Amino acid sequence: MKWLALIAGLLLVLAAGAVGAGATWFLRIYDSAPALSDLKPRKQSLVTKIYAADGSQLGVVHSETNREPVAGDLMSHWVKDGTIAIEDKNFYKEGGVDVQAIVRAGWRDAKAGGKPLQGASTITQQLVRNLYIAKPSQTIRRKIIEAHLANEENDANSKDTILTEYLNTVPYGTNAGATALGVQAAAETYFSRPAKRLTLPEAALIAGLPQAPSEYNPLLHPKAALTRRNDVLQAMLKQHYITATQYTSAVAHKLALHPSKRYTQIKQPYIFDYVQKELIQRYGADVVRTGGLKVYTTINPRLQKAAQGAVDACAVCNPNGGPASALASVDPKTGEIVALASSQHYSGDSQFNFAAQAHRQPGSSFKPFVLATAIKQGVDPSSTYYDGSAPLTLTLPGGSSWTVNNSEPGSGTMSLVDATVDSVNAVFAQLVLDVGVQQFADTAYSMGITSPLGVTAKGHACKRGANCYIPPAAAIGGLSEGVTPLEMASAYATLADGGVRRAPTMIAKVVFPDGHVERPASASGHRVLTEGEAYAVTKVLEGVITKGTGAGYTSIGCSSEAGKTGTTDGLSDAWFVGYTPLYSTAVWTGHPLSRSYTGFGGPTSGPIWRSYMKAAQGHDCPDFNVPAELPALSALHSTRTGARPAPTPTPGAAGLAPQSPSASPSPTASASPTASPAATPTPRK
Numbered sequence: 001m002k003w004l005a006l007i008a009g010l011l012l013v014l015a016a017g018a019v020g021a022g023a024t025w026f027l028r029i030y031d032s033a034p035a036l037s038d039l040k041p042r043k044q045s046l047v048t049k050i051y052a053a054d055g056s057q058l059g060v061v062h063s064e065t066n067r068e069p070v071a072g073d074l075m076s077h078w079v080k081d082g083t084i085a086i087e088d089k090n091f092y093k094e095g096g097v098d099v100q101a102i103v104r105a106g107w108r109d110a111k112a113g114g115k116p117l118q119g120a121s122t123i124t125q126q127l128v129r130n131l132y133i134a135k136p137s138q139t140i141r142r143k144i145i146e147a148h149l150a151n152e153e154n155d156a157n158s159k160d161t162i163l164t165e166y167l168n169t170v171p172y173g174t175n176a177g178a179t180a181l182g183v184q185a186a187a188e189t190y191f192s193r194p195a196k197r198l199t200l201p202e203a204a205l206i207a208g209l210p211q212a213p214s215e216y217n218p219l220l221h222p223k224a225a226l227t228r229r230n231d232v233l234q235a236m237l238k239q240h241y242i243t244a245t246q247y248t249s250a251v252a253h254k255l256a257l258h259p260s261k262r263y264t265q266i267k268q269p270y271i272f273d274y275v276q277k278e279l280i281q282r283y284g285a286d287v288v289r290t291g292g293l294k295v296y297t298t299i300n301p302r303l304q305k306a307a308q309g310a311v312d313a314c315a316v317c318n319p320n321g322g323p324a325s326a327l328a329s330v331d332p333k334t335g336e337i338v339a340l341a342s343s344q345h346y347s348g349d350s351q352f353n354f355a356a357q358a359h360r361q362p363g364s365s366f367k368p369f370v371l372a373t374a375i376k377q378g379v380d381p382s383s384t385y386y387d388g389s390a391p392l393t394l395t396l397p398g399g400s401s402w403t404v405n406n407s408e409p410g411s412g413t414m415s416l417v418d419a420t421v422d423s424v425n426a427v428f429a430q431l432v433l434d435v436g437v438q439q440f441a442d443t444a445y446s447m448g449i450t451s452p453l454g455v456t457a458k459g460h461a462c463k464r465g466a467n468c469y470i471p472p473a474a475a476i477g478g479l480s481e482g483v484t485p486l487e488m489a490s491a492y493a494t495l496a497d498g499g500v501r502r503a504p505t506m507i508a509k510v511v512f513p514d515g516h517v518e519r520p521a522s523a524s525g526h527r528v529l530t531e532g533e534a535y536a537v538t539k540v541l542e543g544v545i546t547k548g549t550g551a552g553y554t555s556i557g558c559s560s561e562a563g564k565t566g567t568t569d570g571l572s573d574a575w576f577v578g579y580t581p582l583y584s585t586a587v588w589t590g591h592p593l594s595r596s597y598t599g600f601g602g603p604t605s606g607p608i609w610r611s612y613m614k615a616a617q618g619h620d621c622p623d624f625n626v627p628a629e630l631p632a633l634s635a636l637h638s639t640r641t642g643a644r645p646a647p648t649p650t651p652g653a654a655g656l657a658p659q660s661p662s663a664s665p666s667p668t669a670s671a672s673p674t675a676s677p678a679a680t681p682t683p684r685k
Helices: 002-016 022-032 077-087 099-111 123-132 140-156 159-167 183-191 200-207 222-238 244-251 269-283 285-290 301-312 363-376 416-421 425-435 437-447 472-476 485-496 531-546 601-617
Strands: 049-051 057-060 065-067 171-175 178-181 294-297 324-330 337-342 384-387 392-395 401-404 413-415 507-511 562-567 573-579 584-590
Touching (some): 065 183, 077 159, 077 200, 077 222, 123 140, 123 159, 171 183, 178 183, 200 222, 200 244, 222 244, 269 285, 269 294, 269 507, 301 324, 301 337, 301 601, 324 601, 363 416, 363 425, 363 485, 363 531, 363 573, 363 601, 384 416, 384 425, 392 425, 401 472, 416 425, 416 531, 437 472, 437 485, 485 573, 531 562, 562 601
Parallel strands (some): 049 294, 065 178
Antiparallel strands (some): 049 057, 294 507, 324 337, 384 413, 392 401, 562 573, 573 584
16 A cells, blocks of 8 residues: 555654654554545635726726646646656655655665654645645654645545646735746746746746745846756756757756746726725625636726826816826616816826816716706706896805805896806805705705715814705805815716616626626616606706806817716816716816815816817717607795785796806816815805
8 A cells, every 4th residue: 555655654754753653653643644635725816906997907996915726737837847847756666655765765864863854745745735734744654644635635536636726826926025926927027927837947946946036036037047947957968858959958048037927916096095995895805806806897998098187188277386186987778987087197296086086076067966956856947037246145055154256247137057167156145045055065065965064163174964064055066075076076977867876886796716796786777867867957957068167178079978077165176077878077176285276177177078078989979869758847936035026927848948148158277176165265167
């Protein structure tokens, strides 16, 4: 029997080393080993890769190990032959252990002073050690248990299977903080090619690494690596794996390393970081870093390129302390984030994602949430009129007062349609008091705003709660914390999709190593506005592009395009948020570290929005879906603020045709992102 030969060999070793416990002791230890079938292999790490929507790789999540197991037929036969030649020349002849090698090693160790057995491990023994023994100690007891497991492994699997598994788990050196596990990772790390395409000199170098991967690391110790490679080639020649001609040619080659960036290079780093954070929140850091996930994002490379080009062409932006710009674009029908770009390029000094992280005052781009609230309550924007003159001082519940200014002097009595198109603050200040500040906030939250709109008694931002006060100024963009471009693009997407709210996501699907696939649970969305209500808001916002504050700066030439400009106090934040049936896109421009002058939203961020949307849509201009049923709307009459019906009744069930504005905006340019000031600014167009 196989184990009798092993006993004989080890008894010789025990005698030579004066350890002397006898065959009974050996058998007891050998039989005490657990059955291989009862053991659970140690978790083997796998690299997690993140891809764009077209399948192109964005990068690999950094881990302490890089491992990409491949089938045996995807490994060069040179690396298999070289490994056997240098590690275990009797691999195909022996069982799980090599008795003669153990005797030789034991005799050598005994002569050296009775140290524990060193070396003499077969490939099979090394494999079971890697898979089942967490912290191997250099003791005879561990060697005996390892031998038992190796014999079982040898009986359970073919030699080719054992060799393949070994080559997929053995370490090949650590570089840039990550260890290459397996020949595929080693081939990519040192030669930028898959294991299948390794040449003879390359395969010999890799085959020589497992014995001492740090000492022979070719990137750190090229001379030692070259000597070791030639030792492998010499062993392959002696064992007839290669001819003398092949040997002579191979040893004449230099190392010819071509280190890969496969595990270190990140394309679209802002997006990569965003996805990695979302993954860790969902699955935990360990699963993400070592779980071998294949993560397919929603980012469309064509649209991402167009978005980056648009923000890079920002007319007022300056990386040397001047304004920056950010763009976020969402597919309204799925909630998928298709592009996320910033003019502030990713670097070691700047990794802040303005499109997804910069909370800035939205100015008048927040007014559509008030308009949507009014329409939900049955208010007809075409036949409801307010006095738009400013400055206007309003008395708030509790007796305090609120003075509101317009960007330009007020225009007298005007409809809600005209007030939206011309972005008149005085009208929307009155409107929010009529429809209810809390009701407006609820609408904004339901449509996709996630940042706090309220403040506590001490002035700290808070989202909801009994002690959370929402300032009426929030209706015209005076927020304590601000909102992000991604947030705004997502909220406007609710209008673009006919009132259905879909949570934004950048993850299309996650494929696990076992083939299990997970997709975002929120893709179905939920309705927060009726289709008719969303359509009514959209018809008003179309006028902003055709004849309002966005006119001349934003149109992409489609019949169905809607949006809203936004400019904050001091012209520091400039916004344009707009949508078509295909995409909802928000653009912010401003100073990253200050509230310095930037400009009006239309002329500053509008051209960036137009540049991107033109490239994104091309000639594809579908119309907004006309709902089967429009909301029943009527003029609002309020004794509180003075809202009143139109002097002459407006025909039509919903009065949705936007009227011409009373004045056009004056151009200007730019904006800013960091923390918002404690005091509420006076928002503008």
